[in-house]
Amino acid sequence: MRVVAETPAACGSGRRSDLPGVYVDAINGLLVATDVYSEQTAKLIEIALKDSLLWKTHVGWRPVADLGSYVEVSYTLLGLGGGVSGEDALIAGAELPAVGGAEKPSYSIGSATHLIGVEAGYLFELDSGLTLRAGMGLSITLDADFQVEARGGVAGREAVERGSKDYLDRVFERWVHPPTFGFAAGYRFL
Numbered sequence: 001m002r003v004v005a006e007t008p009a010a011c012g013s014g015r016r017s018d019l020p021g022v023y024v025d026a027i028n029g030l031l032v033a034t035d036v037y038s039e040q041t042a043k044l045i046e047i048a049l050k051d052s053l054l055w056k057t058h059v060g061w062r063p064v065a066d067l068g069s070y071v072e073v074s075y076t077l078l079g080l081g082g083g084v085s086g087e088d089a090l091i092a093g094a095e096l097p098a099v100g101g102a103e104k105p106s107y108s109i110g111s112a113t114h115l116i117g118v119e120a121g122y123l124f125e126l127d128s129g130l131t132l133r134a135g136m137g138l139s140i141t142l143d144a145d146f147q148v149e150a151r152g153g154v155a156g157r158e159a160v161e162r163g164s165k166d167y168l169d170r171v172f173e174r175w176v177h178p179p180t181f182g183f184a185a186g187y188r189f190l
Helices: 021-033 039-048 157-175
Strands: 002-006 052-062 069-085 106-125 130-151 179-187
Touching (some): 039 157, 106 157
Antiparallel strands (some): 002 052
């Protein structure tokens, strides 16, 4: 039996770090095409994922060391931050009070989303010390906690902020359950 723990560095170390557009586009495209959620919700998720911090910790187990199969459990913290201007991007599909005022409204958005995942795969160990790993899994959102701050001419500011927060929390807790595909190469020294 072999247990492996791995904690990669946070993507971007707090700096702007875009999730791969191909990944976000593929998942959104599939879920919109199968009528799981609307194009408006897909756009909202795309905007919210634009500025992010990703921290993922894995613990894996190889039940039989001579076989390459493994199972991993992971915890992910996804910190989202940024903002959008124009209430249409933020309020897509939400029932909120009308927005008005002299200034064009904008929104500052931040969140902490907690996911737990499982992955199964195979580790190939070559005689040269090179290792190749491939796996597939699924992550489930345990909790999403958004903070929304309305700026500019927003009528009913508190209601807009609260309604937006509630809507975003529900969207992420209900729909953000990303599949995972892992490919890795390494070198074994010992």
